[in-house]
Every structure is written in structure tokens, then in C-alpha cells.
Amino acid sequence: MFSAWAVAGIPEIVAGIDLAAVIGDAISQTDEGLADGDILSITSKIVSKAEGRSVAAEDREDAITAETVRIVATREYPGGVTRIVENRQGLVLAAAGVDSSNTPDGTVLLLPLDPDASARALCAAIRTRFGARVGVIITDTLGRAWREGQTDVAIGAAGVRVIDDLRGSTDAGGRALNVTLPAVADEIAGATDLVKGKAAGLPVAIVRGLGHLISGLDEPGARALVRPAAQDMFRLGSDEAYARGFAAGRTDPSP
Amino acid sequence: MFSAWAVAGIPEIVAGIDLAAVIGDAISQTDEGLADGDILSITSKIVSKAEGRSVAAEDREDAITAETVRIVATREYPGGVTRIVENRQGLVLAAAGVDSSNTPDGTVLLLPLDPDASARALCAAIRTRFGARVGVIITDTLGRAWREGQTDVAIGAAGVRVIDDLRGSTDAGGRALNVTLPAVADEIAGATDLVKGKAAGLPVAIVRGLGHLISGLDEPGARALVRPAAQDMFRLGSDEAYARGFAAGRTDPSP
Numbered sequence: 001m002f003s004a005w006a007v008a009g010i011p012e013i014v015a016g017i018d019l020a021a022v023i024g025d026a027i028s029q030t031d032e033g034l035a036d037g038d039i040l041s042i043t044s045k046i047v048s049k050a051e052g053r054s055v056a057a058e059d060r061e062d063a064i065t066a067e068t069v070r071i072v073a074t075r076e077y078p079g080g081v082t083r084i085v086e087n088r089q090g091l092v093l094a095a096a097g098v099d100s101s102n103t104p105d106g107t108v109l110l111l112p113l114d115p116d117a118s119a120r121a122l123c124a125a126i127r128t129r130f131g132a133r134v135g136v137i138i139t140d141t142l143g144r145a146w147r148e149g150q151t152d153v154a155i156g157a158a159g160v161r162v163i164d165d166l167r168g169s170t171d172a173g174g175r176a177l178n179v180t181l182p183a184v185a186d187e188i189a190g191a192t193d194l195v196k197g198k199a200a201g202l203p204v205a206i207v208r209g210l211g212h213l214i215s216g217l218d219e220p221g222a223r224a225l226v227r228p229a230a231q232d233m234f235r236l237g238s239d240e241a242y243a244r245g246f247a248a249g250r251t252d253p254s255p
Numbered sequence: 256m257f258s259a260w261a262v263a264g265i266p267e268i269v270a271g272i273d274l275a276a277v278i279g280d281a282i283s284q285t286d287e288g289l290a291d292g293d294i295l296s297i298t299s300k301i302v303s304k305a306e307g308r309s310v311a312a313e314d315r316e317d318a319i320t321a322e323t324v325r326i327v328a329t330r331e332y333p334g335g336v337t338r339i340v341e342n343r344q345g346l347v348l349a350a351a352g353v354d355s356s357n358t359p360d361g362t363v364l365l366l367p368l369d370p371d372a373s374a375r376a377l378c379a380a381i382r383t384r385f386g387a388r389v390g391v392i393i394t395d396t397l398g399r400a401w402r403e404g405q406t407d408v409a410i411g412a413a414g415v416r417v418i419d420d421l422r423g424s425t426d427a428g429g430r431a432l433n434v435t436l437p438a439v440a441d442e443i444a445g446a447t448d449l450v451k452g453k454a455a456g457l458p459v460a461i462v463r464g465l466g467h468l469i470s471g472l473d474e475p476g477a478r479a480l481v482r483p484a485a486q487d488m489f490r491l492g493s494d495e496a497y498a499r500g501f502a503a504g505r506t507d508p509s510p
Binding site: 001002003004005006073075084091092101141144145146147148149150151152153162163180181182183184186187188190191193194195210224225226227232233234235236237238239240241242243244245246247248249250251252 | 256257260328339396400438446448480481482487488493496497498499504505507
């Protein structure tokens, strides 16, 4: 069994604030506190704010371009164009993760530069303060191929296994579970979205009861959940891949 | 706050069994029981078994072909080929969801024919038995584009909202949350994978504390989470789209 709840009392976050201290103070005010094996789920937005990753809204398009490693797909809609891109962290997402909701007027927020490093620093500070072996996940809200709606996933992680590698385990009938790699950090991120909520302004949640997933701070972070583009069957949008093929076919010299 | 736990004591499921009765009996033996607002998460495998969706293992490739509406991508590996396809339910997944782990020797399992209908029947029977307004989600384990590992998602649902439509809501700063459609049924499916586990043989879990998502039995099921191919920027694998474009380009008559 596990439980998940949002932490009340996180104030508005400003650039340069000691985020671990702010989160720790809020947790200390709760009845539940923090215990060995707990996993903190922190919305990336407040990490970005603390790290000063804000830019002026009129620079939004330039910011998206700067955060973009590679354009994956584009789609026009009335009044604009959506760019699905691979960003600095390898994430494939709309607008490179540049966010304009719940931001101070006239500004937009970029994702943390290195969410795994942010998670490690937060995890180390919170472990020290509480003397508890906890994990930290930094979450963002992403769309998916093939499915409607968004889910929260882990874009940064420390002190928690991101994939529960079951290769080598067997099923109840003794057969090998040879392709099962549950992305547990993403499942935890999604679970905590159910209590944080988008509109409620609750950017931190705690999961209690999954202590078997806690790890050292030197284990791979959420970057390990990113499939390299070269191994990805969907590294390019269907229309974009078709157009590249069409152009190559028109100039193909072979008979 | 919500809690999630697996239900112990679900026996091996055979074709033709009254699955709602079996699940109800197991729940009745637990201390937690079942309460208004609870959501049951049921692994599709036991629904398939109860519905007799088993075929001989030697017919596996034919079964995949029969379940396939459309091939999305293929990739060769040493000793075989993985087919990513759109299946009858509109799901994009490997091997059309045909499953050979945790199945009786010599057999493979197909997905339920209509998982939303299965969920409705289970939900109606369990609501009647317990006199409680509960929801039912039927889950399967799917790979994703762009990200490593798998997560559990909802392939059938009844009595629970699958998307928490926040369009029209505002953020803490009063701005419209105009593109936020959390796929809560998928997030619940992923959350319960964390307690059901792949190797543990625990196919049913209960989530308590998300009663605001409970709905009538006539609301859209998990099919509403499937994006129609025509609206999908990743409806075809990159290599497959490129190849189609290349072929079209070679025969393009325009100057």
C-alpha cells in the first residue's frame, strides 16, 4: 500500500530562494512529516522559479528556439503553430517546455537547466535536514503520442530508482519477464498529479509506502527515461518524415 | 490524499468465471472492504482470461494479424520483428497487445474485445453487490514514444472520469488553463501498477480518496483517451513515413 498527499503551505517561489529549506519548512508544519522511504514529487515550475529560469514573455518564441535541440513535428492551428521539439534534456514536448501559466505577468518560465542535478541537490539537502532516506522526483506535464490528454512524468530524479528493472524476474508461471521495465518514476509523477492538481497551486506531494524504490544519490536520474532519438521509431513526426522522404525520392538518381 | 493497495486472494481466473463475483469475494475478505468513491484497477489479463480470449501459442502471429487494424511501425531484432500496430480498440502497442506472459502453457491471450463494455459490466455488478458508488479501470502495460520503459494505462473504464477537463478553469494567477486535460485514468492505472507489480500476481488494486472522479456509468470510457489516427502527428513510424514519401517522390510527375 502507498499513500500520496499534497504538502500545504508552500509560498510563492522567487528566484534565488533556498527551495529545499522552503519545502522542508512546509513539511515540518504537517502532521505527516517526512519519514524514511518517502518520495517527494516537486513540480518543475517551482524549481525553475527558484533557479531564476524566467524570461520576458515577448521573448517566448526566441526562448523556445533556444531550448530546442531539434524540431520533431509542427502543426498549424488558427492563430499559430505548435512546435513539438526535442529540448536540451532530450524531452520531446510542445514548446520546448516553455511555460506561461502560473507565471508572473509578462514572463514565461523555462525548464530547469539540469533537472537531475536540481533533484540531487534538493534530495541531499532534505535528507540531511530530516535525517531520512528519501527520494526526489521533479515533474512536468507532457502530452503523448497516440493518446489524448497529458500526464505528469519525471524530468528529474535523485535517490529513487526511475525504472524497476524486472528483466531476469519470472512471472507466476516461472516464465521470464524479459521485456518488462516499469517506468516507476513516471508512474509516481502521474500519481502525485492526482493530488497536486493543476489549478490548486499545490506544487509538492509526498508518496509514502514505496520505500523499496529508494536508492543512493549516485544512481541514474530521470535522463535514463529518455530514449535516444537514434533508437526511437517516432523520432520525427509522420508528416515531416514523409516530406523528407518525398524530397529524397524526387532527386533519387537510381533507375 | 489518496491510498492505493492490491487486493490479496484473487484466484487463478478461468474462462467463463463470474469475474465480478470473484473480485467481490476477495474484497469482502479484506479489512479495507469497498467504500463509496473507491476506484478498482483491474489488470486486463484477468478480464481476458474470464472472457475466454485465449488462443494457441502457435497461432500467435496470426492472432496479432487478426487484432491489427493498421501497422504503425516495425523493427527487426535478432530472431524476429516487433510490430507496433493500431489494434481493434485504437490502441497503438507492440504485438497488438497479444500477451504470452502469465498465461497457461501453450496459449497466448488477446485483449478483451471491448474493454469499456467489460468495465461497465464489472462496475455495475460491483456497485450493486456493495451498494457503493465505485469506478472501474481496466489496465494494460504499454510502451511509449520517446521514453524508455512502460507504464500502465487505462484501456477500459466505467463509472470514473478518464480526463479531468480543466479547460475553463484558471490558474492561481487567474489565467485560463486552456490546454490542460489531465488523463487521470491513465495516471490512476500507473499508480496502481506500483502496488500490483508485474511479478507478484496481484491483478486488482483499489484507490481510495479520489471520489471526485466518480461518474455515472454512461460517461465516455477509456476509448475517449485514444487519439484518432487522423489527428495524430505520430500516426506512422518515422522510417515508414519516410519510405512512403520516398516512393511517392520517385514517381512524382511535377517538374
